[in-house]
Amino acid sequence: MLPLYDAHNHLQDARLAPHRAQILTDLASVGVRHAVVNGTCESDWPEVAALAAASPVVLPSYGLHPWDVGNRSPDWQQNLRTALQPAPASVGLPTAALAKVGEIGLDRWILDRARPDDSRLAGLRRAPLAEQTEVFLWQLDLAAQGNFPTSIHCLDAWGPLFDLLRVSKRPTRGFLLHAYSGPAEMVTGFADLGAHFSFNGNFLEPRKTRLSELYTTLPADRLLVETDAPAMRLPPAVEKFPAIATHDGPLANHPANLAATYQALAELRGTELETLTTQVAENFQRLFLIC
Numbered sequence: 001m002l003p004l005y006d007a008h009n010h011l012q013d014a015r016l017a018p019h020r021a022q023i024l025t026d027l028a029s030v031g032v033r034h035a036v037v038n039g040t041c042e043s044d045w046p047e048v049a050a051l052a053a054a055s056p057v058v059l060p061s062y063g064l065h066p067w068d069v070g071n072r073s074p075d076w077q078q079n080l081r082t083a084l085q086p087a088p089a090s091v092g093l094p095t096a097a098l099a100k101v102g103e104i105g106l107d108r109w110i111l112d113r114a115r116p117d118d119s120r121l122a123g124l125r126r127a128p129l130a131e132q133t134e135v136f137l138w139q140l141d142l143a144a145q146g147n148f149p150t151s152i153h154c155l156d157a158w159g160p161l162f163d164l165l166r167v168s169k170r171p172t173r174g175f176l177l178h179a180y181s182g183p184a185e186m187v188t189g190f191a192d193l194g195a196h197f198s199f200n201g202n203f204l205e206p207r208k209t210r211l212s213e214l215y216t217t218l219p220a221d222r223l224l225v226e227t228d229a230p231a232m233r234l235p236p237a238v239e240k241f242p243a244i245a246t247h248d249g250p251l252a253n254h255p256a257n258l259a260a261t262y263q264a265l266a267e268l269r270g271t272e273l274e275t276l277t278t279q280v281a282e283n284f285q286r287l288f289l290i291c
């Protein structure tokens with residue numbers, strides 16, 4: 001079985017916690033070798049670190065997500081620097097050598113389009129774009145200084161993101177635009193700056209055909225695959241692992257649906273699954289693993 005790589009998920013999420021042992025078994029059963037597990041706020045960084053200590057599948061990544069910018073503490077910069085230090089127990093392990101930054105980014109959707117009663121945003125102060133920008137640029141600069149793999153989230157702010165990336169120091173290894181959903185016309189410009197693009201199985205939803213078609217045209221050497229689990233469910237007909245019931249909201253995407261996502265992307269691109277899997281492994285190693 002060729003190894004699979006989840007370029008972006010949130011295994012630390014509390015909704016997955018009661019099912020964690022089974023999830024790790026399921027990930028092994030479909031051949032997932034590594035998943036980049038993205039912290040999003042200061043309070044979930046310790047949980048990401050604990051998961052990484054417990055499972056070699058987990059590649060920990062730390063960042064302040066744009067949704068969480070408004071609730072950051074006055075010490076967030078120092079806390080992030082501390083989180084990015086490798087844990088003493090992992091020193092010497094090749095996968096721990098490289099700190100990873102993310103999930104960071106810009107989000108105008110929460111300001112302009114999110115419903116006021118969206119339960120995912122309960123308790124969050126929605127930081128205006130200028131404040132998100134300041135926090136994003138500080139984190140991007142930290143990543144550029146260390147040439148750390150960096151995972152970027154963007155919704156409804158593709159123009160501002162491009163303008164910032166163009167004039168900022170960036171990691172020379174490139175960076176990930178996770179679940180890229182921007183305009184097709186901007187792909188070449190982002191790619192020239194070092195962007196990689198991760199396909200999410202949620203783009204198989206019939207109302208998202210623009211995105212599934214977009215991923216048939218992306219350059220093969222910049223392509224990755226992700227679940228964003230527990231977010232972004234696949235259409236139920238494509239899911240191989242049923243969604244997980246949660247106590248307080250929508251069903252959670254099972255991270256082992258990564259395998260079904262690879263399969264669907266290979267079909268979309270008219271590529272053999274083996275060819276795609278080999279290419280994605282090369283891309284993943286170049287972006288996330290090689291020091």
Ligand SMILES: [Zn+2]
Nearest residue numbers: 008038103228
């Ligand atoms: Zn995410």
